[in-house]
Amino acid sequence: MQILKDVANRYHMMKGSKVHFVPGWDCHGLPIEVKVLAELGGKAQGLSAVEIREKARTFAKAAIEKQKSAFIRWGVMADWDNCYYTFDRKYEAAQLRIFYQMYDKGLIYRSYKPVFWSPSSRTALAEAELEYNPEHVSRSIYVKFPLLKPSPKLASLTDGSSPVSILVWTTQPWTIPANQAVCYMPDSDYAVVKCSKSGDLYILAADKVAPVASALGTTFNVISTFSGVDLENGTCAHPLIPDKASPLLPANHVTMTKGTGLVHTAPAHGMEDYSVAAQHGLSTDCLVDEDGVFTDAAGPKLQHKAVLEEGTDVVIKMLQAAKNLLKEEKLVHSYPYDWRTKKPVVIRASKQWFINIADVKTTAKGLLKKVKFIPGSALNSMLDMMDRRPYWCISRQRVWGVPIPVFHHKTKDDVLINSQTIEHIIKLVGEHGSGVWWTLPPEQLLPEAVLAQAGGPGALEYAPGQDILDIWFDSGTSWAHVLPGSEQVADLYLEGKDQLGGWFQSSLLTSAAVRKQAPFKAVVVHGFTLGEKGEKMSKSLGNVIDPDVVINGGKDQTKEPPYGADVLRWWVAESNVFTEVAIGPSALNAARDDISKLRNTLRFLLGNVAGFNPETDSVPVGDMYVIDQYMLHLLQDLANKINDAYKQYDFGKVVRLLRAFYTRELSNFYFSVIKDRLYCENADEPKRRSCQTVLAEILDVIVRSFAPILPHLAEEVFQHIPYVKEPKSVFRTGWIRTSSIWKKPGLEEAIESACAMRDSFLGSIPGKNAAEYEVIIVIEPGLLFEIIEMLQAEETSSTSQLNELMMASQTTLLSQEPRTLPADVIELKGTFLINLEGEVGSGDIREESSYKVIVMPTTKEKCPRCWKYTAQSSDTLCPRCAEVVGK
Known part of the structure; x- marks a missing residue:
């Protein structure tokens, strides 16, 4: 990517453009914090936020210096003494200003919502920080929700004497304790069926009767069918919590692709589930803490158990004991993982800060229409990713980053942030860096006028918030720091395709929100580097090729020779970077x-x-x-x-x-x-x-x-x-x-027709020296003859342009075949189509002419100077060489 940027910059510079290129580093974030803590091991437990930040800064600086020297070695041209760093205090101050501008416009808000949560990192994650593991194994289950109160229509379809259960399928059994409802699709058909094995009655989607019966190893006899709307106002019993009812509710997110057509709904653990809860006033309480462990509220059997491990096991056993589990099976499917720790994430509701991108998206999409995407298909990929993103969670529960500049009331659910507090913090951060949030007493983080209203020194009612900003917000505001002038737009953003959901998007959304323009005129998107056999490169597999080893060679230079920087650059440039590229x-x-x-x-x-x-x-x-x-x-x-x-x-x-x-x-x-x-x-x-x-x-x-x-x-x-x-x-x-x-397109006919004859001649003497032969070219009178005559005015020549092209000892040009020829000649025939576009009004010329190439060994001797067979004897110079030497 650095090399691609450099090739582009050098091209534009040679074209006469002034290139404004500022290399930069994203310095904050979880990877660095996790690495630092891992290196410290047990010592990390007692560290304060300030100590962790200091160690993270030292680590980041060392990594930057190493990378910088590598980029210089690769021949990347830049002012390396003036780079941007996201931990630079001026950068941080500009970032906080953008945060407040968006907050002031009502685009940033705090809310309790389900978010992707990484138990392994103990923080919320945005969509762009996930990677999907296609080999993830879940314990999927079929569960009974006994029908408590059927709707009137449903009551008439079941005789009332036999109990009926709603049939539900889920891949996340640990979310069952948090169930608040079961959702159905109002305009789909549903069926009441009787299980041939147990005689139990179940309700499920009419389309799913056969596949579900097959999955359960039984057959279902359909007793009656009805429309989804007929489930309205029905309720069923919670499969684990006695006396708790789960209402049957209509929802558009129910699909018939998998499962039973009836969806278990846990509002604290699903984005769509949450919107159902908001619509119907259901509880969104979360039973899972920051470590991905059940809280005390989950009950004595579940508390302190990790939801993705032992917690799942216990839930399944509890369902079995309640006689509500029909089947458990392993399911291999694509599942979101934390891209840094490579461990699975969960969805859990928590209080976070969000950007309402629904409002910004419309503006952003309009702006993208004017942006040139290379390849063009990347535009639709980016639009699709934006469409799939309901909101952007920008708060992280870590310390190595830029703080979200708000104060929380100590007893009430209230936050303090306004233009006065922000200006004061921006000034402090601009002078001392964002570390002041942790090093200064809270009283000094507020301007005097606000402090007086907030309880005054010694009795401050507010405490600084402990969340930091998502690093995509960090990097997404780079345009504000790097581009000179508030209206400036970059000619080019160039990055890997993963940034269609990352940096390209966060840059666009922040710029669209604050200044209603895209930060870029063109976006170049490259693919990923794969191993020689097309396998994905990853540090865990140990198959990552280090560019510095490519340039300087490895420990064993017979296996890893030094190729130099230009070979690396040529390989990068040669690769079709718009797709995945293999290196090896x-x-x-x-x-x-x-x-x-x-x-x-x-x-x-x-x-x-x-x-x-x-x-x-x-x-x-x-x-x-x-x-x-x-x-x-x-x-x-x-x-x-x-x-x-x-x-x-x-x-x-x-x-x-x-x-x-x-x-x-x-x-x-x-x-x-x-x-x-x-x-x-x-x-x-x-x-x-x-x-x-x-x-x-x-x-x-x-x-x-x-x-x-x-x-x-x-x-x-x-x-x-x-x-x-x-x-x-x-x-x-x-x-x-x-x-x-x-530019002389007319010459193409002359050279290409002569080359056709040359190819015939050389093809007839494979592996032999052309200078040992004479060639006679016979062309019928006409345009082709006149064109070839341009290359040889005389009939026979050893020094003509035509003979030079043929590389023969001499060439003869005739308009008719000679009467007598020696016995050992090779005769080759061909035709050439002359296609000349004439001047305006004179029309085009298309004429096909035949030619014959006659090849015979020369009778002359090899000239000792030019080695052409044009001399009278092997110890005398040919006429041409004699003339040159004579001069």
Whole structure:
């Protein structure tokens, strides 16, 4: 991610933009607090909040320095002396101001609601702090809720003599003690059934009769069916608490996908359950404490038992004893875990601070329409995640973070927060940092005027709250600290796809709430790194690849060789980062091979522009060899495509375009064709200067193209360009420069038709030296003949542009076949379709022409200087070399 940001920044800088990039660190939060406490072990018990905060700050600072030096080694360009840190006092002060602005608008409130709660971390969690474990095993149960009072309609359907039970299924047996109701879907059909084994009567959804009977290992005989609305006003007995009734209530969240179509409702342990309770005035009391353990209120059998362990076991045994358990079975399903401790969470009601995002969401969605998402599909993912989020719980029951700046009344359920208290706290935090909340006496945390009204010194009726802000609120307000000016918007936010529910979202929601604008113009979303076989990387599996080991090598360098920073950067850029990407030895070796081939290409370019001065030796495009003009035409096309790919942040496409060009167009084709001209012509011969002019342009375009990805290699090349006396950094010399006069689509027909003939010839002599053969090309009179004639004016030549392309000892161009040919010739036939788009009004030209390529061994000898078979004898120079040496 750091490398992707750096590639983007370097590209924009080379394009001439002023890049405002401030690297930063989220320094607060549970991972650090948990790590510090774990390292302290038993000593952690007696630590005060101030001591824990101090140790957490020391730990965070050390981690930051380590990461910072790694980023510098990776070639990430930034002002490393001026980063932002969320524990910086000015950052914290700006964050508290945003909190109050949202509170003042009525967007932040305190409420008793069910939230995701991590017993292992003893704190509330937001949706973005969960990860779902698909292998979680729950003990699911089928439970009877005996019908106490049927609705009138129901009474008429059952004879009244046999007892009837409502049938319920749940994956969380520990929530049964907190049951307050059973919910049904009013417009679904339900049935009264008789169990063939026990003769008992049950009520369940008509659609679920067969699957539930099968799960219970019995058959159900349907006695009657009725509509869900007919359950209205009915009640059933609580399966565990004698004399407690649970009403039957309508609810839209009841589904028929799993279970019985009747849903056990525990308002303290479910978001939908809670809304049913709010609608019908049910109790929302919670029987579970911060450790995920039953409280005394749960009764003597359950108290002090962990709900997800022994507590579940006891509840199931109690249901068995009450004869209300029909079946228990293990269910493997996806279940939320605390992403830091990797342990399951529960839903429990508690007093927390929330952001009412329903009000902000509408604004935020409207703002997202103007934001460019790369890939485009990420926009819908983010919208879906926002839709699924009913509220945002922003309070955490920890100490390493920014305090929620409110005071709680000591005896009443009342909080103190207003513009005066906030301004006072912001001033203190801006000067001394958020630690003042724990270090200063409460009297000093309030301004004098408010203190006088709140009981005065020594008799203060309020105490500072003990909750801290969710770290997503911390990081989500980074725009307020980093972007200069209140209206400033970042051009780009770039992060992993997990941040669609995290940083991207918290940044958008806070910015939309406070200033009614998105904090970003574009969002680039990358996937995760996987192991070579596609397995997820995790520290617990021990398969995480350390970038520093990739760069510097591991302990055993035969197994973990040092690849250097550029290989790591090339691999990052090459990966299709919009999906999951695999890393391992084969991916890194492939990247190293790519760079090795690129370095060889650059060596060839640098070596062959030695002795060339672009200012005095360049050949005008119109005077160049046709193949040289054609290469400039291809180069301009490459430059345009590379620029477009960078614009879209599709660095993988940049790598693919470059790799194809330097392997196929350059190494395999152009370099092999021009070697004779470069090495054997006179140094200042115009035909040699022609291809040197092109090599200098290719070098310039290619180095600038890969500079954002491979900055170290680009700078190295710029130090070695022979005609540059005082090299500057490549990043101070601008972006790719091409010329519109390079664009000559008409040349494509000439070179591509000649290449078709070249391919026929070379294909007929596999593994043999083309210079040992002569070629006769026969083309019927017409357009193709005229095009090829541009490359060779005379009938036979060893030095023409056409012969250079064929790489033969000599090439003869004829419009009709010769009458006599030696016996040992190879004859190859082909056709070429000429497709020229004409000028406006003149129409297009489409003409298919036939050609024949005749290949025969040369009768000449190998020239000792150029090694072409063009000499009269093996100890004399060929005519061309004799002329060059003579000069």
